[in-house]
Amino acid sequence: MTANSPSGALILTTLESVPGRRIVKHLGLVQGSTVRAKHLGRDIAAGLKNLVGGELKGYTELLQEARREATQRMAQDAIRKGANAVINIRFATSSLTQGAAELFVYGTAVQVE
């Protein structure tokens, strides 16, 4: 999953700068989040998988998809602010209740040369 692809020209990094470019303007914090509930079918499959252990592929995909959506929302927020890059990106996950998790992405929107 390269989170870069859906947002086109927007540069995303976890650094405090954009390599090869100079930051001309800071536009503030941007964020994107999504709350996902578990899918019943996937949950049953995961319950069976819990007997023998290993990777729960259904959940991996579910969370990857959710994280991509959160990243996209953050990117849209940044584009609305007139940014062409988001720096210092951080991911956070919190499980709200037994069946739901919040995926949260935030960073700083900037304009680079």
Added chain:
Amino acid sequence: MDLLNGIIIFIILLGLGFFVGSATERKHFQDLRDREYRTRLLPILSIGAKTPIREADEAALVVGSVVIASDYFKTFVASWIQVFGGRIAVHETLLERGRREAILRMKEDAIAWKARKVVNVRLETAELGGQMADSGPIAIEIIAYGTAVK
């Protein structure tokens, strides 16, 4: 009679967890070693946030994640160890597998983008609440992310 049936089912589940679980684990470790060998040339660093990366002129966010669960046997052993305290070795290997897998997926993502290295790598662990709050089987999401540069 009911008690006997219960014990038989318990032993079957425990055996299933032990044999299938350890076979999966052995296979996974083998797979991890192979893929780590193949991706050994891509350096990954946890520094880079504040250090300027002079030799780079392009950057991209790379992410790798995995959800990994314990098996019936591991859960049973862990619940016993929790009575007496001490190292829960069965869960240590589980987390090690998850972390190495997440890092590998991130590296493979970076290699697909033709990165020269990955800087400012962060690892994050989140517990996904299982069906039975405390004593039940655990499912853990591990994510590795960083900035690929070239």
